[in-house]
Amino acid sequence: MNYRLLILVLGTFIIGTDDFVIAGLLPHISNDMNVTIAAAGQLVTAFAIAYAIGAPLFGTLTMNLPLKGLLVVSMLVFAIANALSAIVASFEMLFLTRILAALAAAIFTPLAMTASASLVSEKMRGKALSFILAGITIGLVLGAPIGTWIGNAATWRYSFIFVSVISFITVIGVFLFLPKMKREAEMTIRERLKGFNKVILLTLLVNIIGTTGGFMTYTYIAPIITGITNMENISIFLMLFGIGALFGNLIGGYFTDRIGAPKTLMLSLGGFAVLLASFSFLSLLNPSTFAIIMVSIVAILWGVPGFGMNPALNTFLIALNPKSAQMVLSFSASALYMGIGLGAFVGGGVISVSSVNYVGAGSGVLVLIALLLFVMIHKFTGKKERNTY
Structure with missing residues (x-):
């Protein structure tokens, strides 16, 4: 593995941390800032909204600027925004610093994916994206x-x-440690947007629908699992999901390189639909040891296809318009966060x-x-284009 990828992984790791940690801090922030939960x-x-808007906007505006410089500046702004979040005196100011952090993250993450693809050979792109x-x-x-x-242990700050x-x-x-990376050939915004044909737009729609389905269940996973198992503390199930999600990223990248992005994406969506729907079927069980075991199995499995589809989908998008990879990936990141909000x-x-x-059943549907839509897209692209993915 290219050690430079680890630097980019560290960046996406801390962005993911910042994104998800806020949920665990809400009671403390609520009490300290004298606002409701x-x-x-x-x-x-x-x-989420700032990220969804910022990713395509800044991805378009910065597409001809130096890649390494943008990575440095965006992560520096992200660091400053979080430092300010730690010292603000009012909820309104905290609100603004969170938006600033999201906009910086919206620039860095697609750039990190673009950079990872340029740091490895074309045959290793799927694996590199999966690491990011x-x-x-x-x-x-x-x-x-x-x-x-x-x-x-201390305070939320x-x-x-x-x-x-x-x-x-x-x-x-x-x-x-990162080298100066060659950007895509300079083009005007209008020229780049011409590459956004209906195949790309429909593939982004697959991303939105699939993510909406996944986060429908994830958002309400606590009452779902408690209803099935009668267990109030579901942290162990969330940990199992996280382990599955981590392996899903890596497995998705591996299979993207081995069998191609389209097949990997279709397999992931199919498996994801079945596992999500299984939560509704598990609700038919009476709370018991058997129910806990079954939920544990589904919890660790559903993260595999749920996160395994991401490297495949982004590799597929890059192949559709390699000259505008950064801008395409920024729209993909926006679609992801739009799906999270819609879920x-x-x-x-x-x-x-x-x-x-x-x-769960609604999520599976x-x-x-999303799977049926992608099958149609894949057929539309034709045999000639498919051979390039």
Whole structure:
């Protein structure tokens, strides 16, 4: 593995940590800032919306600027935003610093994916992308619990200090060890946008629908699992999911290089749909040891296809428009965060009209729709294009 990739992984790791740690800090922030939990929760919404808007916007505006310089500046702004989050005196200011952090993250993550592809051979792109995306997953599995522990042991402000320190280390690593990387040939925004044909747009829609389906269940996983197992503390199941997600990134990258992005993506979406729907079937069980075992199995398995589809999808997108890889990946990141936001909204709608037991089935249906849409896209691209992926 190219050691330079580890620097980029460190960057996506701390971004993932910053993204997910906020959930564990909400009660502390709520008490300290004298706002309700619901109001504090809007910090998560603000981060997701800012990221979804910022990724394609800044990806387009910065597409002709030096890659290494943008990586340094975006991570430096991210570090400063988190340092400011640790010292702000009002909730309004914290709200603004979270938006600033999200915008910086929205620039860095697609750039890190673009850089990873340029640091390795074409045959290793899928694996390189999987390592970069694995950084975000490790942030979920390891970084967020560490940040939450720091916040509980001291105050929530020290969690942001932790994120800021690691971010500054990443800045130094990028500056010292990454080479100057050749950018795509300079083109105008209009020329690049011409490459956004309906195949790319429909593939981004696959990303949105698939992610919406996955996060419908993830957002409401606590009441789902508690209803099946009668266990209030579901941390062990979340840890199993995180382990599965980590392996999913790596396995997805491996199979993308071995059997191609389209086949890997279709297999991932199919498996993901089945595993998500299984939560609704498990709700038919009475709380028992058997139910706990079955939920544990599904918990560790569903992260594999759920995160395994990301390297395949992004590799597929790059192949559709290699000259605009950064901009395409920025739109892909935006689609991902749009799906995260829609997942909570749609899942809440399912619960309001039925019950939490139907969320898994609804998730499975959405992911199945994403699979069917991609099958149509894959056929549309034709045999000639497929051979290039």
